[in-house]
Amino acid sequence: METIKQRKRGSLIIISGTTCAGKGTVINKLIERNKNLQLSISYTSRPKREGEIEGKDYYFVTQDEFEKKIKQDDFLEYAKVHYGAYYGTPKKEIENLLAAGKDVILEIDVQGAQQVKDLFPETILIFILAPSMEIVKERIKARGTENSEQIIKRFEKAYREINEINKYNYVVVNDILENAVQKVESILISEKCRVDRIEEIAVENQEEIIHEFLMDKNFDNSTKTII
Numbered sequence: 598m599e600t601i602k603q604r605k606r607g608s609l610i611i612i613s614g615t616t617c618a619g620k621g622t623v624i625n626k627l628i629e630r631n632k633n634l635q636l637s638i639s640y641t642s643r644p645k646r647e648g649e650i651e652g653k654d655y656y657f658v659t660q661d662e663f664e665k666k667i668k669q670d671d672f673l674e675y676a677k678v679h680y681g682a683y684y685g686t687p688k689k690e691i692e693n694l695l696a697a698g699k700d701v702i703l704e705i706d707v708q709g710a711q712q713v714k715d716l717f718p719e720t721i722l723i724f725i726l727a728p729s730m731e732i733v734k735e736r737i738k739a740r741g742t743e744n745s746e747q748i749i750k751r752f753e754k755a756y757r758e759i760n761e762i763n764k765y766n767y768v769v770v771n772d773i774l775e776n777a778v779q780k781v782e783s784i785l786i787s788e789k790c791r792v793d794r795i796e797e798i799a800v801e802n803q804e805e806i807i808h809e810f811l812m813d814k815n816f817d818n819s820t821k822t823i824i
Contacts, residue, residue, distance in 0.1 A: 604794045607633070607695040609717055610785065611703045611710045614725030615755040617736035619771045623725055624704055626778045631785075637691055637703050640666065640675075643682035656687075674705065674712035686713070700785070707761045714764075721788055722765040723781060728772045730755070 614620035628634050640656045642663040651657055658666075663683040666672060675685030686703055694701045703713065714720050727733045733755065737748055762768055767784050771777040788794075 605698050607697070607699045607701060608785070608788060609691070609695060609701055609703070609713070609720045611705060611713060611720055611722045612725060612781075613705060613707055613710050613722070613758070613765070614771075615727060615733065615758055616751045617733045618725045618727040619774065619777070620704060620725040622774060623769075623771060623777050623781060624702055626774065627702070627781060630778070631700075631782070633698070633700050634785075635694055635699050635701055637686055637694075637701050639705075640672070640685045640687060641682060643680075673703075673716065674709040676706065676708050684709075707758045707764070711764060719793075721767075721784070723767045723769060723784060724762050724765040725777070726759075726768060726770045728770060 612620055612624055624636060628636055638652065638654075638656060640658055640663060642658060642660040645651070645655075645657050649655065649657075660683065663675075663685065666685070667675060671688055672685035673688040673691055675683060677683050684705075686705065686709065691701055691703075703709070705713070710720075710722055714722065727736075730752070733752075737743065737751065743751070769777050769780045769784075
């Protein structure tokens with residue numbers, strides 16, 4: 598008989614991070630190495646970009662369709678970003694995955710993380726940081742996809758998010774990718790061992806256990822040793 602019976606329901610994990618911290622790369626590595634982990638696919642009202650796949654990168658809908666889903670309470674959390682597009686996490690899909698025992702990762706920002714935490718207090722919140730803001734600046738420049746105004750807005754948002762770190766359970770600096778992935782894996786393993794994940798403890802009657810032990814033919818009562 599097992600001593601403890603753990604809760605079969607999956608864990609809800611939020612991974613956030615500043616711009617260019619590499620959180621997406623960390624998440625991809627985690628999912629490659631852990632079969633029970635699944636990334637939640639968000640809905641968005643922004644246009645599909647070249648190379649993006651429907652149902653893999655996002656579920657792409659119109660703004661009217663997104664707002665209809667808001668009214669139907671279809672989202673666990675949602676937000677409208679600075680350039681007017683909506684992003685949202687589907688509630689029903691997350692519930693189904695957790696009930697099936699899957700551990701689900703949400704890659705969302707600080708605002709969305711707080712919305713989810715309010716609904717599911719047991720959510721595990723992990724924040725990924727770049728080694729320095731100087732490195733963030735170099736990574737943004739290397740991409741070459743944004744103008745000066747857009748870069749400034751990204752930096753402003755990054756500094757606001759860093760000030761919200763105290764709302765998270767864990768912070769991982771993504772200096773070396775492998776080290777960062779291992780740290781997140783260690784966090785998830787330790788969370789599985791939490792006492793509040795135990796549904797019941799199965800301990801037999803103490804007197805019965807002692808009696809069975811003494812009557813065991815492999816137990817030599819004269820020498821007080823196990824043979």
